[in-house]
Amino acid sequence: MRERLAGxxxxxxxxxxxxxxxxLGRPVYLKxxxxxxxxxxxxxxxxxxxxxxxxxxxxxxxxxxSSGNFASGAxxxxxxxxxxxTVVVMPSAEPFKVEKARRxxxxxxxxxxxxxxxxxxxxxxxxxxxxxxIHPHSSAPTLAGDATVGDEILxxxxxxxxxxxxxxGGGLFGGVxxxxxxHGHGAAVYGAQPEGNRIFADSLRAGERLTGPPAxxxxxxxxxxxxxxxGFAVAQRRAAGIAVVPEAEIGPAMRLLAEEEGxxxxxxxxxxxxxxxxxxxxxxxxxxxxxITGGNIDPERHRRLCSGDAPxxx
Amino acid sequence: MRERLAGxxxxxxxxxxxxxxxxLGRPVYLKxxxxxxxxxxxxxxxxxxxxxxxxxxxxxxxxxxSSGNFASGAxxxxxxxxxxxTVVVMPSAEPFKVEKARRxxxxxxxxxxxxxxxxxxxxxxxxxxxxxxIHPHSSAPTLAGDATVGDEILxxxxxxxxxxxxxxGGGLFGGVxxxxxxHGHGAAVYGAQPEGNRIFADSLRAGERLTGPPAxxxxxxxxxxxxxxxGFAVAQRRAAGIAVVPEAEIGPAMRLLAEEEGxxxxxxxxxxxxxxxxxxxxxxxxxxxxxITGGNIDPERHRRLCSGDAPxxx
Numbered sequence: 001m002r003e004r005l006a007g008x009x010x011x012x013x014x015x016x017x018x019x020x021x022x023x024l025g026r027p028v029y030l031k032x033x034x035x036x037x038x039x040x041x042x043x044x045x046x047x048x049x050x051x052x053x054x055x056x057x058x059x060x061x062x063x064x065x066s067s068g069n070f071a072s073g074a075x076x077x078x079x080x081x082x083x084x085x086t087v088v089v090m091p092s093a094e095p096f097k098v099e100k101a102r103r104x105x106x107x108x109x110x111x112x113x114x115x116x117x118x119x120x121x122x123x124x125x126x127x128x129x130x131x132x133x134i135h136p137h138s139s140a141p142t143l144a145g146d147a148t149v150g151d152e153i154l155x156x157x158x159x160x161x162x163x164x165x166x167x168x169g170g171g172l173f174g175g176v177x178x179x180x181x182x183h184g185h186g187a188a189v190y191g192a193q194p195e196g197n198r199i200f201a202d203s204l205r206a207g208e209r210l211t212g213p214p215a216x217x218x219x220x221x222x223x224x225x226x227x228x229x230x231g232f233a234v235a236q237r238r239a240a241g242i243a244v245v246p247e248a249e250i251g252p253a254m255r256l257l258a259e260e261e262g263x264x265x266x267x268x269x270x271x272x273x274x275x276x277x278x279x280x281x282x283x284x285x286x287x288x289x290x291x292i293t294g295g296n297i298d299p300e301r302h303r304r305l306c307s308g309d310a311p312x313x314x
Numbered sequence: 315m316r317e318r319l320a321g322x323x324x325x326x327x328x329x330x331x332x333x334x335x336x337x338l339g340r341p342v343y344l345k346x347x348x349x350x351x352x353x354x355x356x357x358x359x360x361x362x363x364x365x366x367x368x369x370x371x372x373x374x375x376x377x378x379x380s381s382g383n384f385a386s387g388a389x390x391x392x393x394x395x396x397x398x399x400t401v402v403v404m405p406s407a408e409p410f411k412v413e414k415a416r417r418x419x420x421x422x423x424x425x426x427x428x429x430x431x432x433x434x435x436x437x438x439x440x441x442x443x444x445x446x447x448i449h450p451h452s453s454a455p456t457l458a459g460d461a462t463v464g465d466e467i468l469x470x471x472x473x474x475x476x477x478x479x480x481x482x483g484g485g486l487f488g489g490v491x492x493x494x495x496x497h498g499h500g501a502a503v504y505g506a507q508p509e510g511n512r513i514f515a516d517s518l519r520a521g522e523r524l525t526g527p528p529a530x531x532x533x534x535x536x537x538x539x540x541x542x543x544x545g546f547a548v549a550q551r552r553a554a555g556i557a558v559v560p561e562a563e564i565g566p567a568m569r570l571l572a573e574e575e576g577x578x579x580x581x582x583x584x585x586x587x588x589x590x591x592x593x594x595x596x597x598x599x600x601x602x603x604x605x606i607t608g609g610n611i612d613p614e615r616h617r618r619l620c621s622g623d624a625p626x627x628x
Contacts, residue, residue: 010330013346015327015346018324032327032329034576034577035331035575037332039573255613258578259410259610259613260353261348261353262346262348262349263577263578264578265576295577296573296576299572299616299617299620300621302572302617
């Protein structure tokens with residue numbers, strides 16, 4: 001799969017953050033997936049998923065569901081392959097992200113604000129059209145696409161000591177850890193979740209995949225209420241831990257990166273930056289890599305979160 | 315000089331902008347100096363200038379003047395060398411940038427809103443303290459520092475066809491062209507100025523360095539009212555041209571990069587992005603590099619410019 005993806009994705013840079021290195025007293029690097037196609041890492045698993053479909057299925061297009069970035073990623077990947085995309089979104093999805101998916105050519109279907117209804121609509125669309133279904137975070141191809149983030153980090157920084165990743169369903173988290181396993185690399189991998197949706201952290205502690213209450217978080221990309229089976233299995237054997245970050249720390253982390261690094265980051269990856277500032281992973285003293293998963297946010301919402309105008313909870 | 319700078323600056327990445335490549339129908343790459351120390355390329359000429367001072371002068375600290383980014387760059391470079399920095403700024407300097415210089419440890423002296431008074435204050439401080447003066451854009455060391463941007467672009471992209479650079483006094487513009495001359499590289503180099511301060515473009519057309527009226531532009535980093543002699547000399551023999559961009563195009567270019575690439579860019583480099591969108595350099599069909607000179611802007615001002623709330627003139 002890696003060979004099929006090469007050259008079709010942006011090989012995103014890994015750059016030192018002078019500010020975070022100073023603040024944390026160790027070299028801190030950012031993996032800039034805000035510079036990926038569609039502005040988030042989700043274009044990787046989306047393209048991997050579209051390419052993994054049987055050709056006769058793919059020819060009829062793809063159907064998927066998403067809280068946001070995977071919608072644009074899937075729309076872009078389908079357009080790359082010249083097939084139609086339909087994305088089922090809940091009314092609570094970020095309008096900025098839905099609009100972006102539409103601009104990449106996706107047909108948008110709005111379901112009830114409920115994961116079960118969302119899946120029913122996907123099933124119905126698949127039955128109607130014969131299109132291929134792709135899943136935002138829990139399938140072998142999504143993890144293979146996500147793993148390319150880990151491959152690139154190790155290529156650019158063979159001596160990286162720790163990697164910090166925002167966690168929702170666990171696709172990226174699991175994919176990066178699978179990459180480390182394939183390379184036999186010993187870096188510690190930490191997850192970060194917001195206080196308003198900590199179900200992956202709680203599940204790891206419980207030793208089983210729990211289902212949480214609906215997410216109540218500013219991190220609109222971290223809303224999965226149950227860990228995906230693939231990511232969870234890898235995390236159980238390989239994760240160094242998951243930090244849970246107060247909602248009130250998200251805005252200040254966004255502000256820090258806007259003011260000091262000139263980066264617009266989404267609340268979802270601000271959770272990982274905030275976790276680093278809280279001290280997550282400080283037991284490893286070598287280079288720390290934080291995955292900046294995306295930069296898709298409405299400028300007005302970005303300003304509100306940076307300035308602290310926003311409520312602590314959405 | 316290049317050897318003395320290596321390892322002390324961020325080796326900033328050159329990344330493709332999928333959005334601009336699609337819009338312009340050619341590969342477009344961004345040189346991300348927003349990721350440089352202090353958030354702008356100015357840390358390069360500042361460090362070069364501090365290192366070029368005679369040791370006994372440097373030991374007494376540095377004095378400089380700046381409309382913004384060079385102030386932080388100089389403060390950072392002085393702190394790197396363990397010496398004090400004093401920066402003379404006009405009251406019209408961007409408060410966000412002045413505050414940043416203060417955080418890097420500079421003492422700030424506010425002069426009259428007038429270039430002549432600014433230079434008088436610098437001269438007086440130099441006479442009082444015996445510190446070394448460094449100049450924001452017109453000296454051999456500043457051009458040598460600026461030239462490292464060109465060196466890195468050519469290293470990363472030997473087949474680059476054109477480079478587009480925002481122009482004020484012409485330090486970066488001249489430095490990059492000097493780098494191309496040293497490497498015997500034939501890429502076309504275009505400048506971009508805002509409508510509200512087009513004196514470098516007018517000077518090139520006139521064949522001599524003119525002095526313009528006070529700048530009336532949103533691009534707070536492009537306010538020099540007379541080309542520097544070094545940059546102007548290189549531009550006369552080597553520049554492919556200078557585009558002049560309407561003030562009203564600055565905000566939309568900032569918005570495009572925030573929404574599509576997750577980058578906070580200053581109005582000054584938005585001028586270069588806007589020039590590319592206007593078609594500057596379209597006669598060369600190979601890869602185009604735009605230098606994203608900095609990301610230092612107050613989040614509230616960024617939002618206003620992105621949303622079109624700001625007046626066309628400051």
